């Protein structure tokens with residue numbers, strides 16, 4: 001009898017635990033299985049994928065290759081410039097190895113869905129079946145709907161429904177597949193780097209902050225659950241506490257898929273079961289809920305993938321496109337210490353604390369009144385956890401163009417945010433060395449006389465609110 005040969009096309013799901021597509025491909029215990037990963041540099045450039053994210057993914061693949069090898073599953077690599085080359089490359093691979101079925105986990109972005117439709121068609125013409133599975137969200141998009149069958153655009157009722165579903169059916173994690181008895185290929189070499197995707201972060205920071213792979217992700221989760229989860233609600237807004245498990249720092253692992261949202265929730269639910277409900281654990285579950293929420297929104301309103309605002313009327317806002325001001329924001333030279341420390345954290349580590357993402361995004365879109373799409377793009381180009389739905393959701397929240405966004409009249413004051421969330425100025429001192437000798441509260445708004453190297457504030461905050469209100473108040477009313 002000929003052994004069936006299946007292929008798993010890995011994308012944002014680089015793990016062997018709890019991987020729906022991998023489990024489905026291995027359901028026939030006699031089937032020989034291979035995995036494949038597609039390198040598409042031109043597409044990545046078009047999608048603004050950061051060099052540090054590519055580096056993280058390559059390192060994750062190297063760890064994954066070892067785990068797959070234990071299961072006698074080779075990891076193959078194909079390379080084409082962009083998505084348009086994938087149908088042909090996969091068809092040829094299937095032909096070469098006599099593969100009859102391809103499995104993958106769905107990515108919900110518009111271009112990715114179009115790519116998969118083209119692959120399905122190309123494979124069908126060769127007699128290869130294509131199976132796409134829901135896996136990326138804890139609860140499948142399209143199953144959490146309002147009473148009249150629509151996607152939720154507001155988080156709180158979404159979360160209520162989402163959580164009820166999770167609590168009703170216990171979270172079932174899929175086991176690691178059993179070792180294959182037959183193997184039909186050897187693994188390909190995983191490149192050390194991809195031309196055009198140099199990481200902007202030094203390798204010592206990369207390796208100490210971001211060890212790659214499934215094992216590293218699980219260690220991060222365990223450490224956070226042990227040390228951070230209980231007091232997450234109290235600590236999550238203080239960037240200084242990041243190293244002390246103030247937040248989980250799991251976002252790069254979730255974005256690459258070296259851990260699943262279900263695994264995270266399962267750990268939180270187990271904690272809740274053992275220790276009872278605490279504000280910390282409930283808040284963290286809620287944050288994973290935001291991740292699911294923005295993916296559901298992307299499925300319900302795909303225009304958010306196409307640089308369009310969720311609130312259609314805000315397309316009329318005459319955002320500024322001032323390159324000099326934008327550059328000062330990018331460089332962390334705004335003269336607002338918390339904003340500058342945050343932007344420098346992004347440049348130095350490839351990551352930024354959530355509170356700071358809100359502060360700098362609000363500063364760019366409200367204080368400078370610069371187009372949120374510029375900030376969204378810059379973030380993608382520098383984040384190790386760059387993820388279209390979460391990034392777009394965060395930017396549209398801050399710019400007040402999104403669903404359930406910050407009201408346009410609620411504008412963060414970066415000095416007050418600094419006093420509140422970095423009260424001793426320790427985070428600022430870490431990233432803005434020009435200010436490290438300022439020991440008192442004036443670090444939040446240094447007096448010009450104290451400074452020689454640090455810039456003066458680039459914007460007069462007294463005119464910020466008027467400008468924002470004047471543009472938002474007079475928008476035509478449009479509904480989606």
Ligand SMILES: Cc1cc2nc3c(=O)[nH]c(=O)nc-3n(C[C@H](O)[C@H](O)[C@H](O)COP(=O)(O)OP(=O)(O)OC[C@H]3O[C@@H](n4cnc5c(N)ncnc54)[C@H](O)[C@@H]3O)c2cc1C
Pocket residue numbers: 236247248249250251252254255287288289290291292294352353354355357358361379383385386387388390391392393394395398
């Ligand atoms: C302007 C802006 C841009 C953002 N861009 C991204 C992005 O590209 N990729 C990304 O993963 N997150 C993004 N976020 C959301 C959030 O800032 C990060 O997920 C979080 O800082 C990651 O740190 P953590 O893993 O320690 O999070 P924790 O606080 O430990 O939360 C656990 C997980 O929940 C999810 N999560 C938490 N907050 C949010 C949120 N507001 N929206 C969606 N998911 C959330 C993440 O997957 C996170 O890893 C953005 C937020 C803003 C305001």
